[in-house]
Amino acid sequence: MTFLLSIIFFVFGLIIGSFLNVVILRFHTNRSFRGRSGCMTCQKELCWYELIPLISFFVQKGRCRKCKAKISLQYPIVEFISGLIFTGLFLKFQDVFFMDTFAFTISYAYYAVMFSILLVVAVYDFKHGIIPDTFSLIFGVVTFIGLFFFSEGVFYPHFPSILELLSGVFLSLPFALLWLLSKGTWMGLGDAKLALGLGWLIGYGRIISGAIVAFWTGAIVGLVLIIFSKKHNIKSEVPFAPFLVFGVLLAFLFELHLFPIF
Ligand SMILES: [Zn+2]
Incomplete structure (x- = not known):
């Protein structure tokens, strides 16, 4: 049960991670948060399977399928770390999960949001030095x-x-x-x-x-x-x-x- 739930929380973290990538990318730029993600070089919009976190990077072998431009390693790395954080938080709170769903949901939501913000800050500082x-x-x-x-x-x-x-x-x-x-x-x-x-x-x-x-x-x-x-x-x-x-x-x-x- 714990193993199955860990996987579910990991996938959840991957999805949040791909959203965090967009936040990191579009923060302090003029691009809006709306609209579909596209290739940074040829602007080709991504189709559904190119939007799957982590897996799509390996399916596309790290390149845009149209113009062959390299896709930044930031995408799979941030998604993977986000997945690990979301699993780690579940494992930390797993006793509460089985005892008190309400307390778990509140604690999990709070720490997941806080550590997601921190992941964005860390990557942003790594990229821009600020x-x-x-x-x-x-x-x-x-x-x-x-x-x-x-x-x-x-x-x-x-x-x-x-x-x-x-x-x-x-x-x-x-x-x-x-x-x-x-x-x-x-x-x-x-x-x-x-x-x-x-x-x-x-x-x-x-x-x-x-x-x-x-x-x-x-x-x-x-x-x-x-x-x-x-x-x-x-x-x-x-x-x-x-x-x-x-x-x-x-x-x-x-x-x-x-x-x-x-
Ligand atoms: Zn492209």
Whole structure:
């Protein structure tokens, strides 16, 4: 049963992922969100089977069937990650799923929407090297309100404790300090703004583990890039939002406690 449901949630995540691709692509461009997706090069509209997430990329062998232009790897990657997130959230909440459908639906919807926004932010930062303030602002406001309705990842309306209220500030502070000390050269202020909502989303018990994963993966990927890519050197900026989001997601899904008291 769990296996079958995992597959259903994975497919659901794939479909949401293909929508997120459109959001990433059309944000800050003049293209509207309406209308069918088409080839970026020859404008050919996609037929039904070319709109199937993930599979269509492999059926078309990564190229447009009309003009043979390469299709960006962003499409299948974002769809696949989205599928994994939606499955991961189901597995995390599966006990609630079988006990309390209402609590499951509310918790699942909240965290699925929040992590979908984060996936968009991470890819956007990866592509453009900037975290749009609009995203961080909406994300920060919603996760702050979320403190009153969720605790430790489950639906639980309550007045948040001081620690819960401060969790966003705790996670944001180191990034704000790095930004201040380096005058914006090591770290953009965008990361600090995003971290505020990230801390509120996953709670104070997981922020240190999330930050540790983010810094370690960021450092490793940064080193690999410096060693193997001619485009990068020690001074080049590596977008940090993808690592932050990855760290926070891992800490949340797997209840990481990498630090003794947290
Ligand atoms: Zn084409």
